[in-house]
Amino acid sequence: MISIRGVRKRFGDHQALDGVDLEVPTGTVQGLLGPNGAGKTTTVRVLTTLLVPDAGEAVVAGHSAITAGHEVRRNLGVSGQYAAVDEKLTGFENLTMVGELYGMRRREAKARARELLRDFRLDDVADGKLAGTYSGGMRRRLDLAGAIVARPPVVILDEPTTGLDPRGRRDTWDAIESLASGGTTVLLTTQYLEEADQLADSIAVIDAGRIIAEGTATELKAQAGGGRIDIVLAPHADLDAARTAARFVGGVDLDERSRRLSGPAPAGSETLQAMLQELGRAGVPVAEAALRQPTLDEVFLRLTGTPATTDDDEVLDDPRVAVAAERVAP
């Protein structure tokens, strides 16, 4: 449904895309994972016909994004990193306008707008309030709704959750999941391995304009070394006993002030279980235990030998949310 072959794009002396190849089968969700400046947005701009590459071919829904832009745009929904909603219009008016610009009749566009506002849980605010007063998460959902007004077979989402708070991210994920379950082909860019893991069937890792790895989240995480364990001991736990127990599991450090045990988990949940068993045997009470995903940095370190490079100083909230956090009774 999406096919990118040998796409190159240079801006001045910066090779933004250096031969990108990517195939996205119909009805799947493809994650495109990489740090800022890796070429994610440039790839999206090529696919959405906003940018003509120097070389290579990009095909969306059977049409070339380079020579048949209008046909591609007809089959494509786009939601950007910076939610492109009209602040002076209500949510309803925004979606109606987009529907009309897709060629729908006004009545049809209005009906579709109502339907989408309900689906995206924006209907209680959409009528009276201008989009300019929406929260970040609501704007993003509105932008996302705009992308699927015309029920396009292909949807491209450029960093749909960047800058959102956890609740906004959760809501956006739900929306993307329901989109994918409806059979839409989705390409989604993200800086967060966890997000790609949650949403995508397959993940391509992009760095310096090239796809450097492809596979499922599990495959990529295995390459990155299986993540880390992170255990917080209960107050008054015997730290010496904990330190002794930790010796049975390699590479685990104890930070006495925060009573935190952390270290690599080469065998994933098995490492975590082994550590908890050792602590249990030693009678050390545990307050929290988690197996953290390897972060994008860790994946990059493994794949490229260098830390993920970031182009700007944008401070994003840490997405390294525990996948298996559990409270263990002391």
Added chain:
Amino acid sequence: MSIVGALRDGGIVARRNITGVRRTPGALVTGVAQPIIFVLILAFVFGGALGGDEYRQFLIGGILAQTLTFNSSFTAVYLAKDLQTGLIDRFRSLPMSRVGVILGRTTSDLLTSIISIVVIVGCGLAIGWRIEADFGQVVVTFLLLLLFAFATSWIGAFIALTARSVEVAQSLGLLWLFPVCFISGAFVSADMLPGPLRTIAEWNPVTAVATAVRQGFGNEPPSGFAAAGGWPADNALLYASACCVAIIAIFAPIAVTQYRRISKR
């Protein structure tokens, strides 16, 4: 892309723009206050030296031409804002007409110009300016003003799409207005300007519109003014209309080219 498609999309975008303007009427203050200020300053500060009562009859045509030229900066700023917020990227990813977005803007900005025209006419009537022409002539004159407003709006669109940031669009969009509006016969007779400036002023579209409007409203120049001469003054309505058409014919295609080019950064 079909013309019907462009008009349809232009209409949708224009409706969206008008809704936006309606919800931030504060943005119109400049469009309303500026012509009032110009009328009062020129009529009462400079007007005394230029012919007093008679000058006020002469002045309104010039203010109309100058204000509508200035209004092109609204187009520049609004369009640059849409570029900056990413809304244009949204439009560009839709299967819509390329010219539709700009056409919608230049069309909806006519509303601002209509408000300016009403304000100037009201202000003029209040200070003693009178229309002394038959109804048909007056209608033609107002139509010429709308055509001129539409034409200058395309210049503003071109500036916005070239500048790409609100700040640059704002300063560029204002800069060219001063020489164009003041090296003209908008406020004095073109024949009163020295040497080459006179020739420039004679052929300046702003002069042509101001002259055509005065003729259309039956306003005579003050007795102290040298009569405007030359072909453009003798055929003011024809020349002014031709200028408007020429401005659109030049700036619409290059604005659309700039719009396409944004993608090729």
